[in-house]
Amino acid sequence: MIETKKLTKNFGNLVAVSDLDLYIGAGDIFGFIGPNGAGKTTTMRILVTLLEPTSGAAFIDGLDVSKKGKDVRRRVGYMPDFMGVYDDLKVFEYLEFFAAAFGIEYKKRKAIVDGVLELTDLVSKRAAPVDSLSRGMQQRLGLARVLIHDPKVLVLDEPASGLDPRARIEMRELLRELKRMGKTIMISSHILSELEEICDRIGIIERGQFVFSGTIEEIRPRLGIQSKVRVKVVGDPARAIELLSALPQIQKVEAAGDYLSVTFCEGQNADGVIARTLVNAGLDLVYLHPEQLKLDDAFLQLTKGIVH
């Protein structure tokens, strides 16, 4: 549904995006992650026809964004990182304005606007002036706006930025609902844990190039990270360390507060062996849990925080 081939964008001597190859299938949610100035917003702007690429090509639903701009815009809903609003309009008028801009027939507009208001839970704000809405409400309105023409693809540039925790959770639920509706979503965010929960695939970009693209599960081997478990025993932790360190499947055992952090050798996963060894030695095992690789950790390991 979304594809880029050797996409490059230069601003004078600055290379914002460099030979970027990207593919997002229909119905996927793709998380776009990177430090500030990495080229996320530039890539998104090219995809929604607001910027011309210097070289390479980008396609939405098989249409070249440089050649079929108008058709691409009909298929894409774009929400920028900072969304301005028209301060002279009310919520309904604002949405109807964009419905008209997308060429929706006058007779159908009311039903469509009411539909997106309901979907985004803004019905109570129907007659409120747009500029009187809180930040969270304005973000919801932005989402309502991008849905007004029922696009196949949504390009959302940091839609959760500046929102309070409740609004963020609501936004996440809304995105899940949109996924259920079959939309293809490309979303950038700095709140990495949120992307982890809703994205099918992620792409980590730095200096205009992907340093990783794939599923969350694919990151671990890519980083050469071995599996880890956290263990807690009651009694003699020093003995537990001694016993576990002697196991051939285990590379390292470290004390971490009340817990033990156990790192397996590459390709090994021996939770059962750990439990058996400790119980047979007469130690009381009270906690055994595999450690998850957080997206934040992967982000820190993959990127160096270098910006243009």
Added chain:
Amino acid sequence: MNATSADSLLQCLGPLRLAGPIFDKELRVASRRRRLYVLRFAYVVALVLVVLYLWSSLLRTSGGAGGALQASRLTEMGKGIVAMVVWFQFITGQILAAALLGDAINSEVRQRTLDVLMVTPVRSVQIVTGKLVSKLLQAGSLLAISLPILAVVRVFGGVPWDYLIAGLCVTASVGIFAGALSLTLSISNRQPYQAFLAVILWNIVVWGLLASLLTKLSQSGYLSGGVVRSVLQLTNPFILLGGLTQGMMSGFGGVGMLSWLWQCLVLLASATILLVWSSWRVRKITLRTRPLRVQETSEAIASGVGKPRRRGAIRPVVGSPVAWKERCTPLFKTYRSALPYVGLLLVILGISITLSIVSSESLGVFFFFFAGLVQLLFLVDVGVAAAGAVSREREARTWPILLATPLEGREIIWGKAIGAFRRNLPLLAPLPVLYLFTFIWGPAEGRSPWASAFAACVLLGTLAISTVFLLGAGLYFSVRLKTTTAAVVTTLIAYVGSKFVLYGFVSPVIALTAGLLHAIGVPEGGVMSAAIVATGGVSAVVYVGGGLLFLYLAARRVRRDIF
């Protein structure tokens, strides 16, 4: 008093202490802005053109004479050039001060840096003074460019020192006053051009119309001539400088030293009052724009306790969405914001009626004068609305959202043009009535109904072609330039500049051609009619053609330089 406390006292009393760190920051930033260098270049070019024009015209008036005669007229030429340069500085000093200080406070509000400043130990008086002094220094450095010309020309002789000193002092004090006024207005106006235009309007109304009214009243015997002359010389810098120049040119001396010193003091005292008031207002405006406001309003609406700011039915989107959106933008946001403009119109109306009565002119002259002012306001606002149509969206960051829709560039530009025109219909509506009154009550001598109808057509035609040009130029510069103020100023300069080109270059060529035709035997009446038609035709072609060309270029550029 020991050395340390003496140092502290001196530091407190130092002029830079009054301006605070804002002064330092403003100077630092100014040198990095391209605008300052553009201004310097434009100022030098304008000064050179003015001096060359004056020099050539003075040579022309003494043309054909021998070297001896020219040498005898050097003194007169020197006086003329000095007077011209002093007046040039006087006018440009005010324009520069108003332009540079038009964004003094509103830029801080827009960038949300005013709140940050107000929570530092920097006092509001330091913010205001720092802004004023730093910008006036920039304006002063520009004016200083012309000082060598004055010094060199004075060598020709005949120009007294006291004229130069008085001229420079009046220029400096009127510049400070214009800057302080612009700064004060920049607190309540969101866009810098609004403050700038308001200062220009002040000059026209207070120092132009009000002075004319007082003069007419004194000429008609309603007021004492001596009193009016004294009051005007003490309060009106234009009249004062006019008197000084007249005295210098005639060689008999005009205005006494006491008068210009007194006027400088009056202007400086007025500027100080404005600054004190501005310091108080700056803190008020910071409190008013605190970030909680939006949240509070939103919560008030949600709970139904407060009243929404804009009530009324939801308006359906009919026709072009862009034109509809432009129409939704009211001429004035609130009734309160409309009050100063309505008040100003009423003042102009009152002055016009009084002028008409005391000067025993026909009522038609008054209506013609008032219609002219309304027409001018309409044209300026059409230009401003068109120039802000795109740049305001860019500033509000709604432009990329609009461009992410399938609307074509020409649809957007056409919608914006229609919207900018329709928004100003309230100003256009009374014009036909005012012109009708002009023809009904105007001087009837030698005028047929056909002549009146022709004059009406000419007026409406002029209005139409100017409107097309301003809409086109405004939208083009709005698409092309980053800020609304840059777009507005460029549009108005383009319009005024086109007038100079037409009446300074094209009209003389037509007049010359007409003279040649008459010389080869074509009757004078026919030649004159042809010249008038040709001038009108060229104007129409230039304005309509230029306006349409600008519209076409704007539509082509819509999707370039979006951010």
